[in-house]
Amino acid sequence: MKFNRLESTCIPLPMENVDTDQIIPARFLKATTREGFGENLFRDWRFDNADQAIPDFILNNPQYGGQVLVAGKNFGCGSSREHAAWALVDYGFRVIISSFFADIFRHNALNNSLLPIQVEADFLDTLFQVIERDARSVVEIDLPAQTLSVIGQDLRTDFEIDGYKKECLLNGYDDIDYLLQRGEAVRHFEQHKAYVF
Amino acid sequence: MQGAAPKTLFDKVWDHHIVQARAGYPDVLYIDRHFIHEVTSPQAFDGLRRRGIGVARPQQTIATADHNVPTQNQHLPIAEPLSRFQVDTLQKNCREFGVELFGLGHEKQGIVHVIGPELGISLPGMTIVCGDSHTSTHGALGAIAFGIGTSQVEQVLATQTLLAARPKTMKIEINGPLGKGVLSKDLILFIISQITTSGATGHFVEYCGSTIRQLSMEARMTICNMSIEMGARGGLIAPDDITFEYLRGKAYVPQGADWEASVRWWKGLASDPGATFDTEYRFDAADIEPMITYGTNPGMGVGVRQHIPRPSGSHHAELDKALHYMGLQEREALLGQKIDYVFIGSCTNSRIEDLRLVANFVKNKHKAPHVNAWIVPGSQAVEQQARAEGLDRIFAEAGFDLRQPGCSACLAMNEDKVPAGKYCVSTSNRNFEGRQGPGARTFLASPLTAAAAAVTGSISDVRDFL
Numbered sequence: 001m002k003f004n005r006l007e008s009t010c011i012p013l014p015m016e017n018v019d020t021d022q023i024i025p026a027r028f029l030k031a032t033t034r035e036g037f038g039e040n041l042f043r044d045w046r047f048d049n050a051d052q053a054i055p056d057f058i059l060n061n062p063q064y065g066g067q068v069l070v071a072g073k074n075f076g077c078g079s080s081r082e083h084a085a086w087a088l089v090d091y092g093f094r095v096i097i098s099s100f101f102a103d104i105f106r107h108n109a110l111n112n113s114l115l116p117i118q119v120e121a122d123f124l125d126t127l128f129q130v131i132e133r134d135a136r137s138v139v140e141i142d143l144p145a146q147t148l149s150v151i152g153q154d155l156r157t158d159f160e161i162d163g164y165k166k167e168c169l170l171n172g173y174d175d176i177d178y179l180l181q182r183g184e185a186v187r188h189f190e191q192h193k194a195y196v197f
Numbered sequence: 198m199q200g201a202a203p204k205t206l207f208d209k210v211w212d213h214h215i216v217q218a219r220a221g222y223p224d225v226l227y228i229d230r231h232f233i234h235e236v237t238s239p240q241a242f243d244g245l246r247r248r249g250i251g252v253a254r255p256q257q258t259i260a261t262a263d264h265n266v267p268t269q270n271q272h273l274p275i276a277e278p279l280s281r282f283q284v285d286t287l288q289k290n291c292r293e294f295g296v297e298l299f300g301l302g303h304e305k306q307g308i309v310h311v312i313g314p315e316l317g318i319s320l321p322g323m324t325i326v327c328g329d330s331h332t333s334t335h336g337a338l339g340a341i342a343f344g345i346g347t348s349q350v351e352q353v354l355a356t357q358t359l360l361a362a363r364p365k366t367m368k369i370e371i372n373g374p375l376g377k378g379v380l381s382k383d384l385i386l387f388i389i390s391q392i393t394t395s396g397a398t399g400h401f402v403e404y405c406g407s408t409i410r411q412l413s414m415e416a417r418m419t420i421c422n423m424s425i426e427m428g429a430r431g432g433l434i435a436p437d438d439i440t441f442e443y444l445r446g447k448a449y450v451p452q453g454a455d456w457e458a459s460v461r462w463w464k465g466l467a468s469d470p471g472a473t474f475d476t477e478y479r480f481d482a483a484d485i486e487p488m489i490t491y492g493t494n495p496g497m498g499v500g501v502r503q504h505i506p507r508p509s510g511s512h513h514a515e516l517d518k519a520l521h522y523m524g525l526q527e528r529e530a531l532l533g534q535k536i537d538y539v540f541i542g543s544c545t546n547s548r549i550e551d552l553r554l555v556a557n558f559v560k561n562k563h564k565a566p567h568v569n570a571w572i573v574p575g576s577q578a579v580e581q582q583a584r585a586e587g588l589d590r591i592f593a594e595a596g597f598d599l600r601q602p603g604c605s606a607c608l609a610m611n612e613d614k615v616p617a618g619k620y621c622v623s624t625s626n627r628n629f630e631g632r633q634g635p636g637a638r639t640f641l642a643s644p645l646t647a648a649a650a651a652v653t654g655s656i657s658d659v660r661d662f663l
Contacts, residue, residue: 015514015515015518016515017394017395017494017515019494019627019629021608021627021629021630021631021632022629022630022631025631025635026264026608026609026610026632027609027610027635029236029264029610030236030265030279030280030282030283030610031279032239032240032243032282032283032286033239033240033243034240044630044631044635049617049635049636073395074394074395074398074428077394077395077428077494078330078425078627078629079329079330079608079627080237080328080329080330080344080345080346081236081237081346082237082240082328082346082347082348083347085346100395100398102395102398102428103364103398103399103428103430104330104344104345104346104430107345107346107349108346108347108348111346111348111349112348162223162362163221163222164221164222164223164360174348175348175349175352175360176244176248176351176352176355176356178360179225179352179355179356179358179360180250180355180356182216182217182225182356182358183356185216185217185225186216186225186227186253186356186357186358189216189227190227193213193227194213194462195213195322195459195462196451196455196458196459196462197229197320197323197451197455197459
């Protein structure tokens, strides 16, 4: 899946240290395909034990919608389960904005064309205020220019992304396409490595 | 080598595994060992099928079934249909792609991070990956070991390499002897409580200092296991004579001249004097008490005699939410909190030394009547060893339920769940909301603190019994 530019409203989740067990609880990891995990995204925050929607949770608030999740720092910590990225994508998210991401989650997101955008803590605070003031606020993400802005407001930031990963997202390439072309270098490495095991 | 800049252990091992380094690209890193299990591998095998390719180096991938397996009646078919299908799918994939499987019922089956070191499949100086964040465990041997997602599992299956940017390095030095009743689990829970659950994000940690040097291999594994709980990509410890003695004679280690050559190479795997790290911490072992967590991430821990802290500033909302989930109050004492379950197991604390410590403590004692106490060994080999030493009888007499190997109540993918609202003192690695079952409330602790809680029925200071 390619990623270039996106305009969308946002869903705010101003909690810190959201772990992947919350994004998709372990009991839903028994599927052997990548599809369908969105149904159980944030399952235990979205639904009570009787499977009734919990109205306080942001995904159940009809005022908020969109393809951009704005989350507190250290989003995606804990388990390496890529199912967390699959669940977010399956639910309809294309971008997650936070002041920083757990490492494994960031890789998993990028490998699924889910763009993790890291912004300064102050910018994140302001963005939360903007969205909470007006749920209809629209952000524009421009991957080629590496900018994030709130449309109609003087709120804009640049963001970093590894140049290689940017190319992958823009063109829909994945790492295996790249690595499969390195077979000769791998064989050379194996013949010359410094250790015997 | 005159003039060569001093290098960290991490950088030495990383540099030995670079297949290709290109400006503007992540490194192409060679992977020596790849472990897979039933939960995070099926979609990777499907990817290979879609591309019409095989496993590049099948002999360097080892599979086991651990996350989903029952811990009772393992000789029977798995009752839960989805779990059975996932375990069957692993078997089918391994057969089709030529990967060795230690499946349910196999004498080498066990939790992936227990069997790797136990069999000598994981070695110093290696790069080791697995679709599981606790792969950092294998770093105790002096390896670069880290967890990956399923897309990366597919990369490794397809190419035996991984695209990876070099992380920053962190040194955590701990000096001095550990106090009475203080285990390596307490040490790592203490470090995480100081650095916080995100404090090592972006880093690879090297643990060093006199405290680490004196620890057994299994105690070191407990420490490296929880590196991810402070956000680190992994953690490692320089190999030494304790490492070599641990590995000597194990089933999969290099033999004869290869063993000698390997030990010579491993002896050079240490950070050079003067090597610089991006971040450094230093702790004194004398400051560490038996630890207990009170919240919903592993950084929310204190000494067992302390009270739940009052948060400052922006952390108020997070702590309020955690304490509400846990049914606890700020400034409340933890000592004496009534508990319902004790779980001794997981890739953090399910090895034979853990079981011996618990057996030694509970011998001639009995669990409190209202407590369910589960002991889940990390592997078939650990279970066999425990039985050979008569630990099974001690556990039975103390009212503990010794089960069969698997991940079990650490993540509650199988039937071993803590019911909603109940309290469990657990030797596992995560106290996240719902981790041990929907609504379950987890106190993370060492095997000794867990054993003491089982006996008294409440959170206790194990030092009162020693």
